Amino acid sequence: MKLASLLARAHVRAESLAVLIALSAVMAIISPVFLSFGNLFNIILATATYGILAIGATFVISAAGIDLSLGSVLGLASVTGAFLVVNLGLPWPFAIVGCLAAGLAAGAVNGLIIVRGRVPAFIVTLGMLGIARGLALIISSGRGIYGLPEEILFLGQARPFGVPTPVYVLIVVALVAHYILAHTPFGAHTLALGDNEAAARATGIDVRRQRLMLYSLSGLMAGLAGLIFTARVNTGDPTAGLNYELLAITAAIIGGTNLFGGRGSILGTMIGALIMGVLQNGLNLMAVQAYYQQMAIGIVLIAAVWLDQIRSRGRI
């Protein structure tokens, strides 16, 4: 009872947490390595990249939108940041600026076209999925850009106090994002927009500006995820983030974000991302081929939305 109210206050669904615990228990029984410290870090480390993407996805989906370009924009950001410092020889901070700016720009373009041109988000971001990936391949001539400076590698490979840097980044970003979505007018307007756009407009919320900011934020998250990815693998990789939108959107949905808008929680999404991480890691430990893993994630996504539909129909 006390736990339930605590979860409710943190805007987390008890079911998501139960699934995470149950899944972890199953994995621990199947594979003795699962619960080792090293492996748990592996899970969180793998989760960090698409966990950050999933934060962007949560904001956009809560507002009844969708961003299919997340993974491609991650790749574009990775290549842009690496290109600036490795190919152009600019100082290391430009890797950070390049990644974030590329992500923000792609997101802002998405938002502008959706708002100004009234083109459905589904189409605009699907188009951007192709555009950003193409651009990443063009900038890098289709090859990875290696050899990033020490300072950047710190963001991906260092382990201050024994914990990988990306984990710190994920935790800080998630806490800030949770604060914004759950406790600020911006968050309230995001949920209201996803819930009932006409109501949001009638109460004086500037829905166009809100949308523009949401897609820009989503792009910025993809840029940040691109930076972390680049630092971790020491490569500006044009194929980075391939299919990550699938992971990010699935994490958000199984974390309790309503696909049709109006409800979403960053802490829930983090649990969703961990569920995806545990699932992938467990399948790895069981030596299941990567091809099957893709299938498994797709199945989880459809099942999560299906269950949600059954739940909400039961309620009405």
Place this chain on the structure above:
Amino acid sequence: MSLLKLTDLHKSFGAVKVLRGVNLEVAAGEVIGLVGDNGAGKSTLMKTITGVYPVDDGMVRFDDEDVTHLNPGERRARGIEMIYQDLALAGQQDVANNIFLGREPTKRLWGILPSFVDKARIDSEAQKMIDRLGVRIPSIHLPVGMLSGGQQQTIAIARALTFQPKLVIMDEPTAALAVREVQSVLDLIEQMRSEGIAVILISHRLNDVFEACGRIVVLRQGSVIADLNKKETNMNEVVSYIVGAHG
């Protein structure tokens, strides 16, 4: 001096001319009934007052200011509130949040973190408003989508009254209400009038309109065709204007 002055408003949706030169004045504290057939353009006219629809031509003046080009938020800030026919509530958000939607009071968390929505204040003020309206709602923490039609209508009314409005537009506020609740809305209108708040009441129930309003305006095919003092007219005359059978 009038509080609201509409001059020659025109509005079309594509080829459909919905408003064809509407002129109307409302004084502070005046309660007017706006009646007309289905599709006469009543809701559309009201949405041009709140700014949800921009007008094609004409001017909206409020409180001696041209508000024609202001957005809905700016007009709410000047004291124009509306209870929409479809209520305009966010169904998954709770009662208290709906009442404060678009107007969330904020504070600094721990004195540092900016724009933290003051949920405690929202809850307590929403509860006060609900109590003042004398409605029974199981909890202000319920999503409004889980409430009955009448309860939802009350939430929409509460939202319109929370921010000291000067003009409240009510588009069919009694449509979903039981007899007792209808009477309490009519009492509420009387109370607003005594506090100097102007009210525009849209209703198909002429009995209610005659009880609550001092003036009755008839809209037909996008124009005002009659502007009647309640004391100098009767229900038959109003009906004949509505159906276009007058004179």
